[in-house]
Amino acid sequence: MKTHGKAELVDFPSLAWAVVEGGGAAGRTKMKVVEDGRSVRILELSPKWNEPDWCIRAHAGYVTSGKLRLEFAGQAPMEARRGTGFWIPSGCAHKATCNRTTTLFLVD
Numbered sequence: 001m002k003t004h005g006k007a008e009l010v011d012f013p014s015l016a017w018a019v020v021e022g023g024g025a026a027g028r029t030k031m032k033v034v035e036d037g038r039s040v041r042i043l044e045l046s047p048k049w050n051e052p053d054w055c056i057r058a059h060a061g062y063v064t065s066g067k068l069r070l071e072f073a074g075q076a077p078m079e080a081r082r083g084t085g086f087w088i089p090s091g092c093a094h095k096a097t098c099n100r101t102t103t104l105f106l107v108d
Contacts, residue, residue: 005035012042043104051095058090059108066102071095 015030020043027049031041045068054073067081073093080086088094 008034010040017044039106039108041106041108043106045096045098045102045104047098047100049102050097054093054095056091056093057108058092059086059088059106061086061104061106064103064105066098066100068102068104069097069099071097 010032012030015032017028017030020027020029027043027045029041029043031039034040042064045066061080062085063080063082065082067079069077069079070086070088071077071094075092078086
């Protein structure tokens with residue numbers, strides 16, 4: 001088995017929040033880049049978050065609080081509520097909005 005690095009834990013409580021700008025509103029994130037551009041992060045979005053552009057990156061996530069509306073090009077929108085996980089494959093154009101503060105755990 002080939003290994004590329006060492007295993008490690010992410011101590012999210014010790015990480016500082018960083019501002020994330022998007023859709024005319026700021027969110028905040030705690031992120032740990034693990035390897036090859038992949039990351040694990042906690043993302044908190046404000047109720048004013050509204051992505052103007054389509055994202056085509058892959059995401060796997062879990063809604064820890066609030067709810068997230070996911071819009072897709074060529075597919076019906078979905079609403080991910082607290083306790084819901086989601087998978088968005090690479091190349092699947094999507095946008096996200098929320099109407100209240102929403103917190104996600106994401107693996108990108």
